[in-house]
Amino acid sequence: MIKYYYTIASLLAVYAVFLKPQGEVTSDSEQDVSLATMQLQVSSNPDTLYEFEKNWIAKAQELNKPKQPPKEPEKPELEQPKGSLMIGAQHYTLLGVFTEPDAKFIVLKNQNKQIVRVKEGAAISPLATLVAVKTDNIEVKVGNEITIHKLFKRTQNEVNEKL
Structure with missing residues (x-):
């Protein structure tokens, strides 16, 4: 009986290894894939999102935000001229x-x-x-x-x- 389980498990493993993946990512010269531009396909109901999906979406939105230049330090109004x-x-x-x-x-x-x-x-x-x-x-x-x-x-x- 155990031999049958091992045989079935081995066949499933070989089938999974040699099976061509369905969601393969191809890179064109015009399209550059990066973490900031990747979109996660999630379920239509946002209440059923897993924690890792929420983290992924938050990080993707953070990377897509435009970067603001650093603020210059404010100079005091009354600067004492030298001397x-x-x-x-x-x-x-x-x-x-x-x-x-x-x-x-x-x-x-x-x-x-x-x-x-x-x-x-x-x-x-x-x-x-x-x-x-x-x-x-x-x-x-x-x-x-x-x-x-x-x-x-x-x-x-x-x-x-x-x-």
């Missing part, structure tokens, strides 16, 4: 430190390209006042805070000190 001083909410470029017989003063250029001459104790803007001008730094009072802007010793990693 400028941030006083209050404005950027100023220091043009020079000068001495008159009666007082020291500095010459600044603001964002609007206007040149401003400021003496010690005078207001740079409505919120900022020039406190002192020294040989190596400028002290500016903004509100209740005094900021020291160092001159001639500027490095990239140096941060202005706040007193």
Whole structure:
């Protein structure tokens, strides 16, 4: 009896091996088959889909989506130009430190390209006042805070000190 089972199983295996497959895929020069363009033939009722069919469909749809270019990082609105001083909410470029017989003063250029001459104790803007001008730094009072802007010793990693 077992011999008959082995014989039948062997004949079925030989028949399956030498039988030409029904769903053979042929490649034409005009048609290029890839995972993104392959369509899975599924049953007409989507509720009866197997898990692997759902995964296949999801991956095929993901591959068929148009690729979007990567987003460029947003630049902050107020970038401090190189070599400028941030006083209050404005950027100023220091043009020079000068001495008159009666007082020291500095010459600044603001964002609007206007040149401003400021003496010690005078207001740079409505919120900022020039406190002192020294040989190596400028002290500016903004509100209740005094900021020291160092001159001639500027490095990239140096941060202005706040007193």
